[in-house]
Amino acid sequence: MFDFDLPTSRLETDSIRWDAFDKEKAIPLWVADMDFQSPPCVIEALNNRVQNGVYGYTHSPLQLNRMIAQYLLEQYQWKIDPSWIVILPSVVSGLYTAVKQLTNSDENILVPNPVYHHLRLACSSSEREFHEMPLQLHDGRWVFPTDSLPDLITQNTTLALFCNPQNPGSTVFTESELREFGNCCVENNLWICSDEIHAGLVLDEEKKHIPLASLSEEISKRTVTLMSLNKTFNFPGVGLAWAVAENPALRKAIGVGLHETIAPPSLFAYTATMAAITKGEPWRQELIKYLRVNRDLIQNRIKSIDKLSIGKMEGSYLAWIDCKNLNHPNPYQLLLDAGLATSPGSQFGQSDFVRLNFGTQKSRLIQALDVIEFACA
Ligand SMILES: Cc1ncc(COP(=O)(O)O)c(C=O)c1O
Secondary structure: OOOOOOOOOOOOOOOHHHHOOOOOOOEEOOOOOOOOOOOHHHHHHHHHHHHHOOOOOOOOOOOHHHHHHHHHHHHHOOOOOHHHEEEEOOHHHHHHHHHHHHOOOOOEEEEEEOOOHHHHHHHHHOOOEEEEEEOEEEOOEEEOOHHHHHHHOOOOEEEEEEEOOOOOOOOOOOHHHHHHHHHHHHHOOOEEEEEOOOHHHEOOOOOOOOOHHHOOHHHHOOEEEEEEOOOOOOOOOOOOEEEEOOOHHHHHHHOOOEOOOEOOOOHHHHHHHHHHHHHOHHHHHHHHHHHHHHHHHHHHHHHHOOOOEEOOOOEOOEEEEEOHHHOOOOHHHHHHHHOEEOEEHHHHOOOOEEEEEOOOOHHHHHHHHHHHHHHHO
């Protein structure tokens, strides 16, 4: 019904991913957006809004919070009150605000490793000390050795940052893993900021996304959940994000700076998000099927290359490739010199890895895998 093989051109669109490298020299599969058009329902809604021609100051639509609450109930069986939602321009701005507002300068924060770099940068830019929770490979999945978590918590630890589905590593945490993590935070009086931006991109046929805050009232009252449809429906250039916080004090904290130093979302963000909520599901289902085929292509090819390995790819379109056995000082550069731009693992805290974005047409992914095979030979 939707053609994800359709070639799209991102040249002359000021794409961050496509403009960073000479396209003759490197296939750009790094920054996390996809090469697919957004769903037709989103394009149509945006077109209609553009045609109106008047783009004045716009408030968040009155029905938006209700629509998001309904969406969370349908997708994740998570029952929230629409008043728990704070609309934000982006997940990243929510991460930085959470760190600044939920901790004092002498307090410290738990942060996964590896992880999307802005979780760490949010701490360092606020000059907060952070302790890393190392993910370890168990049965092919990147998980936290939860029995060692309490050892990382000091008297001054007040906040834990979390990412589920995990980027990079693509773990979709199970209910018991989430309970263990959430309960540990509750027992130690930690606030939690859970980045769940990849929630709509669960690829593993046997897994589903479980919002951490949905597990218990105790966890919910300590948690700010950050979500967005930007990744799933591929409109991070126009989208918005939201925070869900049952606790009014957390809601107040996450709203600091909004409309003062943090600009509201663009009016097009409301249009795109509401169109995706109301009509985007059939497209999302097809996208997941397409990404699963790409996932399988990667798994099979990487397994056939002696010196590379990869864990299970449960969620997101970001493959976390272990290059340790290449014994190369800079696997990212090795691949770049061979003609493929990945994200260097060092960005996420592990320089022996690279992250490959497979949210692209199959034909391009196959070319990228050929480059990897050639570079490793
Ligand atoms: C885990 C995670 N959080 C947040 C973001 C960025 O979110 P936003 O564009 O809404 O700031 C990304 C983008 O790659 C991500 O992977």
